[in-house]
Amino acid sequence: MNAPTLPAPLTFSAYKSAYKPIWCPGCGDYxxxxxxxxxxxxxxxxxxEVVVVSGIGCSSRIPAYTTCYGFHGxxxxxxxxxxxxxxxxxxxxVVVAGGDxxxxxxxxxHFLHACRRNVDLTYxxxxxxxxxxTKGQASPTTEPDWDNKLSPGGTGVRSFHPLVxxxxxxxxxxxxxxxxxxxxxxxxxxxxxxxxxxxFVEILSPCVTFRPEQKEWKKLAHPSPVAPTxxxxxxxxxxxxxxxxxIGVLYAGDRPVxxxxxxxxxxxxxxxxxxxxx
Amino acid sequence: xxxxxxxxxxxxKARDAAIGISIALAGxxxxxxxxxxxxxxxxxxxxxxxxxxxxxxGPQIRGGEAAALVRLARVxxxxxxxxxxxxxxxxxxxxxxxxDEIPLTAASLMIGDPDEGEPPEVFKASGARYVALPFxxxxxxxxxxxxxxxALGVAGSLAGIPAAALEAALSDSWKRGxxxxxxxxxxxxxxxxxxxxxxxxxxxxxxxxxxxxxxxISGNEAAGYGAIRGGIRFVAAYPITPATELLEWMAPxxxxxxxxxLQAEDELASVNMAxxxxxxxxxxxxxxxxxxxxxxxxxxxxAVTAEVPIVVVDVMRGGPSTGIPAKSEQSDLSFxxxxxxxxxxxxVVAPTSIADCIAATQWAVHxxxxxxxxVIVLSDQFMGQSRAIIDRPDDAGYVAxxxxxxxxxxxxxxxxxxxxxxxxxxxxxxxxxxxxxxxLEHTEAGIxxxxxxxxxxQLDKRERKLAQxxxxxxxxxxxxxxxxxxxxxxxxxxxxxxAVARARALGVDVRLIALRLLAPAxxxxxAAALEAVARVLVVEQNHGGQLYRxxxxxxxxxxxxxxxxxxGPLPLRPGELTTAIVEWxxxxxxxxISV
Numbered sequence: 001m002n003a004p005t006l007p008a009p010l011t012f013s014a015y016k017s018a019y020k021p022i023w024c025p026g027c028g029d030y031x032x033x034x035x036x037x038x039x040x041x042x043x044x045x046x047x048x049e050v051v052v053v054s055g056i057g058c059s060s061r062i063p064a065y066t067t068c069y070g071f072h073g074x075x076x077x078x079x080x081x082x083x084x085x086x087x088x089x090x091x092x093x094v095v096v097a098g099g100d101x102x103x104x105x106x107x108x109x110h111f112l113h114a115c116r117r118n119v120d121l122t123y124x125x126x127x128x129x130x131x132x133x134t135k136g137q138a139s140p141t142t143e144p145d146w147d148n149k150l151s152p153g154g155t156g157v158r159s160f161h162p163l164v165x166x167x168x169x170x171x172x173x174x175x176x177x178x179x180x181x182x183x184x185x186x187x188x189x190x191x192x193x194x195x196x197x198x199x200f201v202e203i204l205s206p207c208v209t210f211r212p213e214q215k216e217w218k219k220l221a222h223p224s225p226v227a228p229t230x231x232x233x234x235x236x237x238x239x240x241x242x243x244x245x246x247i248g249v250l251y252a253g254d255r256p257v258x259x260x261x262x263x264x265x266x267x268x269x270x271x272x273x274x275x276x277x278x
Numbered sequence: 279x280x281x282x283x284x285x286x287x288x289x290x291k292a293r294d295a296a297i298g299i300s301i302a303l304a305g306x307x308x309x310x311x312x313x314x315x316x317x318x319x320x321x322x323x324x325x326x327x328x329x330x331x332x333x334x335x336g337p338q339i340r341g342g343e344a345a346a347l348v349r350l351a352r353v354x355x356x357x358x359x360x361x362x363x364x365x366x367x368x369x370x371x372x373x374x375x376x377x378d379e380i381p382l383t384a385a386s387l388m389i390g391d392p393d394e395g396e397p398p399e400v401f402k403a404s405g406a407r408y409v410a411l412p413f414x415x416x417x418x419x420x421x422x423x424x425x426x427x428x429a430l431g432v433a434g435s436l437a438g439i440p441a442a443a444l445e446a447a448l449s450d451s452w453k454r455g456x457x458x459x460x461x462x463x464x465x466x467x468x469x470x471x472x473x474x475x476x477x478x479x480x481x482x483x484x485x486x487x488x489x490x491x492x493x494x495i496s497g498n499e500a501a502g503y504g505a506i507r508g509g510i511r512f513v514a515a516y517p518i519t520p521a522t523e524l525l526e527w528m529a530p531x532x533x534x535x536x537x538x539x540l541q542a543e544d545e546l547a548s549v550n551m552a553x554x555x556x557x558x559x560x561x562x563x564x565x566x567x568x569x570x571x572x573x574x575x576x577x578x579x580x581a582v583t584a585e586v587p588i589v590v591v592d593v594m595r596g597g598p599s600t601g602i603p604a605k606s607e608q609s610d611l612s613f614x615x616x617x618x619x620x621x622x623x624x625x626v627v628a629p630t631s632i633a634d635c636i637a638a639t640q641w642a643v644h645x646x647x648x649x650x651x652x653v654i655v656l657s658d659q660f661m662g663q664s665r666a667i668i669d670r671p672d673d674a675g676y677v678a679x680x681x682x683x684x685x686x687x688x689x690x691x692x693x694x695x696x697x698x699x700x701x702x703x704x705x706x707x708x709x710x711x712x713x714x715x716x717x718l719e720h721t722e723a724g725i726x727x728x729x730x731x732x733x734x735x736q737l738d739k740r741e742r743k744l745a746q747x748x749x750x751x752x753x754x755x756x757x758x759x760x761x762x763x764x765x766x767x768x769x770x771x772x773x774x775x776x777a778v779a780r781a782r783a784l785g786v787d788v789r790l791i792a793l794r795l796l797a798p799a800x801x802x803x804x805a806a807a808l809e810a811v812a813r814v815l816v817v818e819q820n821h822g823g824q825l826y827r828x829x830x831x832x833x834x835x836x837x838x839x840x841x842x843x844x845x846g847p848l849p850l851r852p853g854e855l856t857t858a859i860v861e862w863x864x865x866x867x868x869x870x871i872s873v
Contacts, residue, residue, distance in 0.1 A: 019725070048709045053554065063714045064725070069706040070714025071557055072726075074580050077550035080542070084551030085706075087540050088512040089558035092706055113543035262511070262560070265536030269506045270673075272531055276493035276503075278323045278667070 012037040015047055017067050024132075028179030028205030028214075029059050032126050035177075035203075036095070037066065038186035043093070043193050050093045053082040055107060057099040058133050059126035059205065068095075076106030079114040079123065086121045087260045093193060094121040101131045104140040104160050111162075115169035118197040119258040124189065125162065125200075126179070128207035128214065136210035162202050163239045167232055167251055172197030174235065174251040175228075178221040179205040184247065191249055197257040204245070217245070224248030298327075298351025299480050300359045301433050302380045305368030307341040310426030315346025316494075316665065317430055320447035321439050322350045323492050323667045327482060330355045330632075332664045332849075334379055335604060336372060343372035345380065350437055350482055354668060356631045356661070356772030360853035362386055363480060365401065366433050367394070368413055368425055374398035378848055382406040387479055389432060409476055416468050422458050423465035431469020438481030441470050491670045497661035497769075498524035500635035501591055502531065505563050507636065508643025509678030510589065511537030512562040514551035516544055519603040520659040521565045521593040545570035549577030552588045556581075557715055559705035561647055561678040565591035568610045569600065571654070575618055578652045582622040582740060584715040585693065585703070587646035587653075587680065591639065594658040594768075596846045605847030606660035608768050609820035614654045615797045615828055623741045625649065626797040628656040630755055630771040632666040637674040638794060641752060644676035649743050650703060656796070658819075660849060661769040686710030691722040695735050699743025744798045753795040756807045760787035762863050763808055766817040767793045767825060770850050774817050777855030784856070786863045788815075793825075799832035813837030815862050817855065821845040 015037035023029050040050060050068035054060035056075035063070025073081045082096035103111055103125045114123065129146075131137040137150040140160035147154055166174050173195040177185040185203060192199035204221065206214035220243070228249040229235050235251035301318070303311040315331045322329045329350040336342030347362075349355050361381040366389045367373050377400040382388070384405035388397050392410040402408070411432060417425040427448070434444040445463055452459045495503075502524050505513075513532060515525040529539040537560075542548035548564045556562040566574065571592045581588050594610045596602030614626045625645050629638035635657060642653040683690055683702035692713040694701040701722075704711035718726040719733050727733070755771065758778060766774045771792040778790045791807050808814070814835050816826040826841040842858050844850060 046709070048712055049707055051558075051706050064716075067712060069704075069712050070716075071554065071584075072714055072716045072718065073550060073553070073584070074576050074717050077546060077577065080547040080550035081554030081557070083547075084512065084514055084540070084554030084556075084562070085558045087538055087551075088555030088560040088562065089706065092558065109543055110547055113547070260538050261533045261536070262538045263536050265534070267534040269503075269535055272503060272506065272534065273493075273670075276495045276499070277670075278320065278492050278494055 035185035039189035126205035173199035306371035422461035504636035504639030508640035512555035514548035549574035607846030647678035763789035776852035
């Protein structure tokens, strides 16, 4: 008897669509797109069983640049849409992606609750510390003294620490990646997709147009010197004391994953009549 | 006009089987009036009667004043009468706050516990007769019994409900031990006995049999059940008065039928969760009230543009802003029909009764799925939180049937400009028809586009699919004859229907048109319904005459259209509407009532 013929494994190019991204030359998001396709090739889930969900912003254009199903919704609500989708369709692989303004400012509340709800999905934030699509305003991760038209002299407001917030809110997997290392980023995203529950990957993705100084990030980024921990307290201490360029999986926990009751019908709608009957 | 209308509410018309009797059970929170009211309704059903129980309470969450407003009749009933035959107060703590909601006349009866003090002046001023009965002492004499069961015995007996029906209602609903049941059955009988000497209350003859086939249901439960019948299997929920019970009913029910209810962090999340789930191919719903609907507006616009079916049930309450959360008003109509940015065609459906909450919500699911569009269902606090005895409704048969794309469809375009405007939707997991759903304007293939021709094509497509659909006969309830027509919607329909019947008894024939499909407007269908009608009166419960203004903007109405509108929270009463209809119909072709 012949051995069954296995289909050829999917390569990263199977996940890349024909559309040319509308991103500035040099944008870190090109590299993240490449990492996403490589990560999906590592996981070997067919493109039509993956949904890439996003909100609004430069990085939120990513769904159409893949060959996966895409959902390009409204600003800040990508995690909500992704959560509804995954709970209703647990069979699908759901990757939610977007930027720092979309995820941490207008979508900040959804970020907190997605972390604590721990639905099995992956959240990628391409963080460039700026609103790029609206041409250069401060985001929650922007340094307080960064001068810009909307906040001359800087906002004076302390920047947000997404990794600490994610950990404190209950995310089950917390990692930092750097767009300048596409293979390393692909590896982290693949781990995030495979990890049960809510997996959060903060990806430092430079905006060379409005934050040209971020070109220096490639000199600052360095691999995390230690292995991931499942101890949230230890992870918190590391994240709060590192230099912000410590790249790798920083926390991988085993909190209970949100359980959907979808698909397990015990009764028909007509059976429900009994409770109204006199 | 508003004050005059409230004054007229006290008039009690000649009694018949349809008008039935009206009983208010009042007391402070925890006194058990809602339980007594529900059991009274159950007992009436066992006696072959129909009934309605409207809940009203003070702003407190626990411990405030509360009243169960019960109307029993020999025909199905969906509105309160003009006044009450009986006000039974277990105590009088703040019950005076219900004076406007519980109109009494000299023909009414008040029963109170003398140990709880005298009835408030505001009730005494009606001239209603007062009878003192010591509910608490009676209950205390029977170890383990509750005061509200004595009250139930009194009210049930005065209504003419047989003792056996009252006892059966209590026994059937009892979930505690037998000893306590026996004690409360004794309290119930003591209540029945203590009412024996009281006369002057109209009594209802027992109704026809077939009580076994009847249901007791609230509008919120009915909407939830209709949603599940229609095929809803995902609900995202954020608690809000008065929609919470709809969501709470659906939570365990969905689990039983293989669906899920997810509690969201806010309404922005809940509407987007519903859209995400529906994009995944699962019919989805969220329910809210005005403040939540306002927050959902952007998401509903996304559902319009991305063509994702969702149902949003708005259980309306007094607005704007926080408004009057626990009381009813039909004031979200303007927002529902026009409150989205951009040119955003959407469907708006309003149930016309508690029973109709089932079929109308089921229809909403069907329409959302068939037309790949958001549907707003306008219920309200009055019908949502009231309980009614209804005949078992047949399954209206409306089901979710979405046009989906088959795997590997050649040259698949998600937003193809089809003749009907509805284009096959690829469901994630289907091979060879991958696309990106987008809130950005897009080409037929779903690629973002800011070109005028793509925008025009997609705007036309989204409008056409709603405009060309055949909504059938269910779009409105059209009843009666006459050259004048009263147009209304939602929970107000029942009071208008009753007023139209009373006007007919007075020799004034008018047609009733209760619109179930509020958007898109149906000019041809309404023109047919208005054939030979010379003028219309629009009746609604809000301050701005929202339906009146909407109809005038969307339809050619005959004559000089008149408007009768009053804001919540007091329900529109059949008596005041009868007066309005008779006066209006009698003042010539131009009508006598202005906006």
